[in-house]
Amino acid sequence: MTAQREPFLTVEEYLALEEASPERHEYHAGRVVLLAGGSEAHTLIIGNITTLLNTQLRERPCRVYTSDMKIKIERAQVYTYPDVTVVCGPSRFEDQTRRVLLNPVVIFEVLSETTEKYDRGRKFQYYRTIETLQEYLLVSQSSMHVDHYVRQNDHFWLLSSAGSADDIITLPSIACTLLLRDIYHKVSFNEDEA
Numbered sequence: 001m002t003a004q005r006e007p008f009l010t011v012e013e014y015l016a017l018e019e020a021s022p023e024r025h026e027y028h029a030g031r032v033v034l035l036a037g038g039s040e041a042h043t044l045i046i047g048n049i050t051t052l053l054n055t056q057l058r059e060r061p062c063r064v065y066t067s068d069m070k071i072k073i074e075r076a077q078v079y080t081y082p083d084v085t086v087v088c089g090p091s092r093f094e095d096q097t098r099r100v101l102l103n104p105v106v107i108f109e110v111l112s113e114t115t116e117k118y119d120r121g122r123k124f125q126y127y128r129t130i131e132t133l134q135e136y137l138l139v140s141q142s143s144m145h146v147d148h149y150v151r152q153n154d155h156f157w158l159l160s161s162a163g164s165a166d167d168i169i170t171l172p173s174i175a176c177t178l179l180l181r182d183i184y185h186k187v188s189f190n191e192d193e194a
Contacts, residue, residue: 014079015100018070027079035081041141041187042083042110048185049084049108049139049178056176062088070100071107075129083139084108086174087132103132105173110139124149128157134173144184 008030009017017032018025024035038046046066053064065085072079072094079100086106094100107127109119119138127133128151136149136157148169149157162169165181 011077011079024067024081026081027077029077036112036114038110039112039141041189042112044185044187045110045139045141045183046083046108048183048187052178052182053084053086053174053176057086057088057174060088061090062086062174063091065101071104071130072100072102073126073130074102076126078126080123080126082107083110088174104130105132106135106137106171107133108137108139110141112141135171137169139183141187143189144180146180146183 009027009032010030011027014025014027014032025032026035027033050064050066057064063086065087067081067083069081069085070079071082071085082104084107085101085104087101087103088105089103091098092102094102109115109123111119116138124136127136134151138147138149140146143163144165145161145163146167146169148160148162150160150172152158162180165179165184167180169178169180169183171177
């Protein structure tokens with residue numbers, strides 16, 4: 001008996017698949033991975049972060065993108081859908097369709113049980129190869145906790161963590177601040193309260 005191999009797709013085949021598919025997929029050097037839908041907490045956290053950033057960046061040359069915007073990680077031949085992405089200055093895209101972003105400055109990933117290991121490990125390894133990326137934030141959806149990585153140089157990222165409602169996260173690359181209680185506004189960690 002022989003094992004069946006996963007089909008290998010070219011970048012062009014992947015992009016065509018994404019155009020025609022109602023679902024979203026990430027691309028990993030030929031492999032395609034279906035993305036699952038998010039929980040209520042996941043959706044609320046993304047909405048809160050997007051609102052907070054858009055309010056602070058309203059009069060500045062920055063754009064906040066939600067998880068519908070693909071990011072291309074050139075060095076790894078990977079396409080991902082970060083939960084929230086910020087670009088300051090002109091957004092650069094892979095082509096004229098403007099569906100694949102090349103120059104993120106800040107990326108947020110909201111963690112789930114199924115993605116946490118990947119988001120903290122391999123995905124962060126991929127993201128670190130993006131020269132424009134300055135900050136990476138991992139936001140828990142099961143408790144009030146955010147890990148914030150800030151690039152110091154090509155080989156060193158400084159980690160700080162926040163876990164109290166009154167903690168303030170300062171994003172130096174885009175001159176914004178986020179209060180933890182605002183990130184988690186209306187998010188319940190107890191299923192009985194839902």
